[in-house]
Amino acid sequence: GKSWIVMSLFVMTPVIIGSIYIDGIDISAVPLQILRSRLSVIPQDIIMFSGTIRENLDLENRYTDDQIWESLEMAQMKETVSTKLGGLYGRVLEGGVNISVGQRQLLCLARAILHQAAILVMDEATSSLDPTTEKTMLNAAEKAFANKTVISIAHRLSTLLSCDRILVLEGGKVVEDGSPSDLLSRSMGIFSTMLRASEGTQSSTI
Numbered sequence: 001g002k003s004w005i006v007m008s009l010f011v012m013t014p015v016i017i018g019s020i021y022i023d024g025i026d027i028s029a030v031p032l033q034i035l036r037s038r039l040s041v042i043p044q045d046i047i048m049f050s051g052t053i054r055e056n057l058d059l060e061n062r063y064t065d066d067q068i069w070e071s072l073e074m075a076q077m078k079e080t081v082s083t084k085l086g087g088l089y090g091r092v093l094e095g096g097v098n099i100s101v102g103q104r105q106l107l108c109l110a111r112a113i114l115h116q117a118a119i120l121v122m123d124e125a126t127s128s129l130d131p132t133t134e135k136t137m138l139n140a141a142e143k144a145f146a147n148k149t150v151i152s153i154a155h156r157l158s159t160l161l162s163c164d165r166i167l168v169l170e171g172g173k174v175v176e177d178g179s180p181s182d183l184l185s186r187s188m189g190i191f192s193t194m195l196r197a198s199e200g201t202q203s204s205t206i
Contacts, residue, residue, distance in 0.1 A: 002153045002169065006123055009151075010036060022119070040112035044124040046104040048096030053081055054088040056096075057111045068114060074144045075110035076136050077103070102133035109141055119149045126159055134159070157195045166191060 007013040008020060011032055020027045027035055048056050057068055065088060072078040080103060081087060096104050105125055112120050120141065126134040138159060141150060152160060160166055161180050168176035168183070168191050176183055176190050183191040 002123070004172070005151075006041065006121055006153070009119075009121065010039060010041070037115070038118040039121065040115060040117035040119070041121040041123055042105060042108045042112065042125040044127055046096065046101075046108050048092050048099065048104060048107075050094040051092055052089045053085055053092060053107070056092055056107065057114055063114055068110075071110045071114035072107075074113050074140060075106050076140045077106045077110055080106075102129050102137075105129060105133070105137055106140070109137060109144070113144045117145075117148070119151065120145050122150065122152045122154075124153060124155065127154065127156055138162070157191070157198050 004013065008015050009027075011027065015028070022030075054065075054068060057071070068088060069078060072081055081090070085099065085103070092099065099107070108125075122141065126137055129137065142162065150163075152163060154160055163180060166176070166178065166180055166183055167174050170190065176186075183189055184195065186192055
């Protein structure tokens with residue numbers, strides 16, 4: 001299922017059958033540190049540690065303040081950090097309990113932008129967000145990663161309608177594969193059926 005996909009991409013579990021290729025390169029042939037340096041994930045539950053905003057974005061102190069502010073601006077968090085969170089050196093409590101869920105998600109997006117990830121995995125990243133924050137995050141991610149790969153794992157199907165390609169998993173297997181318009185054209189298909197059944201979501205929104 002979805003957890004296996006993420007774990008396999010980050011080589012946290014062995015691929016028993018088949019291979020994973022990125023730009024034609026088998027990831028098993030890429031040194032683990034190099035591979036993971038090009039990947040970023042925004043999970044549903046963000047882990048933040050006690051320290052500063054800056055440390056949570058750039059623990060190894062590899063980037064300048066200007067670069068960090070630029071990534072925050074792209075993630076729509078520059079104003080919030082500067083006016084509400086105490087700037088780059090504002091304190092973060094253990095677990096980020098003094099920062100809202102939406103702000104933590106957007107800070108994680110800023111971190112992915114800062115580290116110039118080639119592939120961004122959004123693992124149920126917007127499932128706990130209100131509609132306004134969700135829209136802000138999706139728009140920011142779409143702009144920041146316009147020329148890169150974004151893998152969105154979601155049960156909230158409306159968040160997938162702007163994707164280029166959708167894979168529907170059932171029992172750990174791909175049962176449907178295609179563009180949103182292609183899958184929605186299959187009136188008895190799994191994706192279109194689930195979308196119609198989703199509360200407050202209509203296929204006409206595409």
